[in-house]
Amino acid sequence: MGYARARSVVVDGVTGRLVTVEADISPGLSAVFGSREQGDRVRAAILNSGYGWPDARVTLPCESSESITDLAVAVALLAADGCLPVERLDGVVLLGELSLDGRLRPVRGIVPAVSAAGTSTVIVPAGCADEAAAVPGAVVVPAVRLSEVLERLRDGTLTPHIRAALRAASQLDLSDVPGNHAARFALEVCAAGGHHLFMVGDGPGLMLAERLPGILPPLDDAAALEVEAVYSVAGQYDRAPGRTPPMSAPHHTTTLAGITGNRHRPGALSLAHRGVLHLHEAPEFNRRILDALPGPMDSGEVRLLGRERLVHYPARFQLVLSAATCPCGRDCTCTAMVRRRYLERLARPLEHVELRARFERSSPAAGPGEPSAVVAARVREARERAAVRLAGTPWRANAEVPVRLLRRYLPAVPEVIALLDVSVSAGLITATTVPQLVRVTWTLADLRGASQPTEEDAARAMELWQGARDASR
Numbered sequence: 001m002g003y004a005r006a007r008s009v010v011v012d013g014v015t016g017r018l019v020t021v022e023a024d025i026s027p028g029l030s031a032v033f034g035s036r037e038q039g040d041r042v043r044a045a046i047l048n049s050g051y052g053w054p055d056a057r058v059t060l061p062c063e064s065s066e067s068i069t070d071l072a073v074a075v076a077l078l079a080a081d082g083c084l085p086v087e088r089l090d091g092v093v094l095l096g097e098l099s100l101d102g103r104l105r106p107v108r109g110i111v112p113a114v115s116a117a118g119t120s121t122v123i124v125p126a127g128c129a130d131e132a133a134a135v136p137g138a139v140v141v142p143a144v145r146l147s148e149v150l151e152r153l154r155d156g157t158l159t160p161h162i163r164a165a166l167r168a169a170s171q172l173d174l175s176d177v178p179g180n181h182a183a184r185f186a187l188e189v190c191a192a193g194g195h196h197l198f199m200v201g202d203g204p205g206l207m208l209a210e211r212l213p214g215i216l217p218p219l220d221d222a223a224a225l226e227v228e229a230v231y232s233v234a235g236q237y238d239r240a241p242g243r244t245p246p247m248s249a250p251h252h253t254t255t256l257a258g259i260t261g262n263r264h265r266p267g268a269l270s271l272a273h274r275g276v277l278h279l280h281e282a283p284e285f286n287r288r289i290l291d292a293l294p295g296p297m298d299s300g301e302v303r304l305l306g307r308e309r310l311v312h313y314p315a316r317f318q319l320v321l322s323a324a325t326c327p328c329g330r331d332c333t334c335t336a337m338v339r340r341r342y343l344e345r346l347a348r349p350l351e352h353v354e355l356r357a358r359f360e361r362s363s364p365a366a367g368p369g370e371p372s373a374v375v376a377a378r379v380r381e382a383r384e385r386a387a388v389r390l391a392g393t394p395w396r397a398n399a400e401v402p403v404r405l406l407r408r409y410l411p412a413v414p415e416v417i418a419l420l421d422v423s424v425s426a427g428l429i430t431a432t433t434v435p436q437l438v439r440v441t442w443t444l445a446d447l448r449g450a451s452q453p454t455e456e457d458a459a460r461a462m463e464l465w466q467g468a469r470d471a472s473r
């Protein structure tokens with residue numbers, strides 16, 4: 001006869017929630033588990049670790065049949081059976097799936113699970129230790145087997161894990177991309193204001209896009225943890241980019257579920273959270289994917305219908321679309337109509353894209369481009385100016401300020417409004433484009449170190465918006 005409880009965590013979307021697992025040993029009753037698979041794993045792991053199987057009843061919250069709670073279920077059972085003083089489980093959270101031979105297997109979602117554990121000591125599978133220790137302030141104890149967990153709890157040898165060194169930042173440098181001044185400038189404005197960018201042409205679109213994370217400001221503590229939580233739940237923690245904003249570049253054959261995610265794991269949109277989503281050869285993507293982009297671009301998250309409730313994944317990214325001018329590749333003989341149709345596939349996402357640029361094959365005579373470090377320094381100064389203006393708000397960049405609050409945080413001076421109004425009257429832009437351009441004028445002013453945008457900034461924003469408009473002609 002005995003009773004014990006242990007704590008674990010279940011993960012919904014990218015949010016962890018503490019759960020309590022109770023084991024109640026009453027003679028004659030057989031064990032009841034959250035799921036049959038979990039029951040089989042836990043029973044085999046206990047027997048193969050050299051412990052006896054108690055006649056026990058196990059009470060679990062209904063959703064805790066997740067494999068991440070295996071370790072807590074097994075330890076609660078063994079404690080109730082007298083293998084461990086029950087008070088040893090106070091202040092401890094147990095995470096990990098059990099294999100049949102009693103070893104601990106890594107699980108997805110360790111970062112949000114450890115975050116939810118708060119100040120408790122968290123025991124995790126050794127393969128997840130670095131990932132778990134990414135959470136600031138976490139006390140993480142790695143273990144390899146169930147029997148080792150029992151020993152450590154009994155003996156109090158809960159030695160915290162020290163995280164291995166962070167990965168080095170990306171080595172990709174803008175100096176590798178010669179010429180292309182217009183596209184490089186658009187990329188710099190994109191980084192400085194957090195704007196979306198469309199690049200069209202035949203040449204280094206991919207190289208330019210890949211170098212965007214290297215000129216963006218490094219992630220702060222909160223953003224870095226959000227990104228690590230997404231990669232953790234996706235089971236791709238080894239690809240989390242550390243302090244560099246992430247880059248997610250799905251292939252055009254990726255399915256809609258691969259882009260948006262499903263109820264078990266986030267997709268490409270969320271792997272770009274706080275960083276860059278690059279769609280290379282963008283018109284080749286499935287139309288349903290292209291048309292699904294504006295929702296997350298507006299809301300900063302992906303909402304999916306799970307089994308019983310909505311699953312939310314964060315997805316606040318900068319979109320970079322790159323495209324060739326036509327579907328045939330080089331030595332084009334396509335008609336203007338074919339080329340226009342090709343790029344028209346991008347119509348929906350392009351309604352939300354403020355910057356357009358053409359790129360071209362660089363000639364070797366152009367010499368090396370300006371290095372990333374120099375561009376990044378200008379971007380950082382521009383972002384600092386924006387940060388002062390946006391202090392006390394949830395937004396970090398000009399592009400994030402909602403239309404209804406533009407007047408308050410990014411007011412347009414009369415000569416800027418005058419020029420944009422003329423452009424609307426002339427049919428060059430629509431009224432819905434005006435707020436996008438106002439945000440860009442502020443980014444241009446920030447890059448110049450000016451206190452507010454001028455008419456020239458408005459003209460430049462118009463040029464950047466029109467940048468690749470004639471590509472289909």
Ligand SMILES: [Zn+2]
Binds near residue numbers: 329
């Ligand atoms: Zn062609």
